[in-house]
Amino acid sequence: AVALIASASIVTLSIPASAADNNPYGLIEPGHMRVASLGDAKPYTFTDAAGNFTGFDIEFFTNVAHRLGIKQVDFIGQDFSGILPAVANGQYDAGVAAIGITPERAKTVDFTTGYLAGYLSVLTRSDTGIKSVDALAKRRLGVVQGTLQESYAVKHFPQTDLVRFPDNNAAISSLNNGTLDAVFLDYEAAKSYADRFKLVHAADIPSFDAPAGIAIAKQKPQLKAALDKAIKEAMQDGTWKRLYEKWFPGSPMPKQYLPDAQ
Numbered sequence: 413a414v415a416l417i418a419s420a421s422i423v424t425l426s427i428p429a430s431a432a433d434n435n436p437y438g439l440i441e442p443g444h445m446r447v448a449s450l451g452d453a454k455p456y457t458f459t460d461a462a463g464n465f466t467g468f469d470i471e472f473f474t475n476v477a478h479r480l481g482i483k484q485v486d487f488i489g490q491d492f493s494g495i496l497p498a499v500a501n502g503q504y505d506a507g508v509a510a511i512g513i514t515p516e517r518a519k520t521v522d523f524t525t526g527y528l529a530g531y532l533s534v535l536t537r538s539d540t541g542i543k544s545v546d547a548l549a550k551r552r553l554g555v556v557q558g559t560l561q562e563s564y565a566v567k568h569f570p571q572t573d574l575v576r577f578p579d580n581n582a583a584i585s586s587l588n589n590g591t592l593d594a595v596f597l598d599y600e601a602a603k604s605y606a607d608r609f610k611l612v613h614a615a616d617i618p619s620f621d622a623p624a625g626i627a628i629a630k631q632k633p634q635l636k637a638a639l640d641k642a643i644k645e646a647m648q649d650g651t652w653k654r655l656y657e658k659w660f661p662g663s664p665m666p667k668q669y670l671p672d673a674q
């Protein structure tokens with residue numbers, strides 16, 4: 413008997429696209445990024461009159477995310493001290509809020525390459541007479557919980573009464589109503605609050621050893637590599653420079669993020 417040779421149809425095992433295929437960056441929702449940020453750190457990250465997040469970090473990150481093919485980027489306001497733990501435990505895909513890269517913080521999250529290097533600034537009222545950090549002894553200085561300003565003040569201003577706040581707005585309103593003598597925050601935010609409330613800039617401390625980076629959860633090498641590459645592309649094609657000039661007009665521009673430095 414002629415063995416019927418079964419029509420040998422080539423059966424390709426249709427392996428369902430594994431989760432990794434359509435979600436290479438391990439996002440909470442493929443094609444969508446959920447980002448922890450701040451509403452009161454103008455001009456880095458803040459909410460405008462319509463309640464939309466905007467600012468240098470917001471526009472830079474959105475540009476970078478689009479280079480990864482991520483169309484929808486949602487920013488959610490969060491107290492600064494809660495950002496890194498929430499990113500580490502997967503509540504957000506990233507944290508973007510002028511977050512300085514430090515070894516201590518890198519124990520909790522991973523950071524992309526840096527994208528902004530500047531100063532920590534002391535902001536005061538014209539009536540306090542505070543014109544340098546030496547004048548902070550015995551005075552009341554506001555800091556946002558969990559910031560580099562907090563850890564710097566603990567280490568360098570031992571004679572100063574430190575008062576910790578959840579966010580910039582609370583610290584600045586305490587400065588304005590007289591319960592604080594000064595507030596310690598980021599340079600550009602200090603400038604913005606100074607303009608808005610006729611406050612006085614008292615001192616700048618370089619923080620170039622802790623440039624701001626994008627915080628992501630650990631064990632996400634593909635996301636980190638893709639973000640790093642996109643950040644460099646955005647610097648190389650002049651996007652970084654355009655946004656820096658838009659949001660920080662007149663400020664000294666770090667050289668390491670310009671096209672010819674990539």
Ligand SMILES: NC(=O)CC[C@H](NC[C@@]1(O)OC[C@@H](O)[C@@H](O)[C@@H]1O)C(=O)O
Pocket residue numbers: 450453492509510511512513528529530531532556558559560561598619620621622623624625
């Ligand atoms: N949004 C915030 O309140 C962040 C406060 C503070 N930012 C410091 C910093 O990242 O700000 C942007 C640049 O000036 C960096 O050099 C600096 O370390 C921090 O990382 O703790």
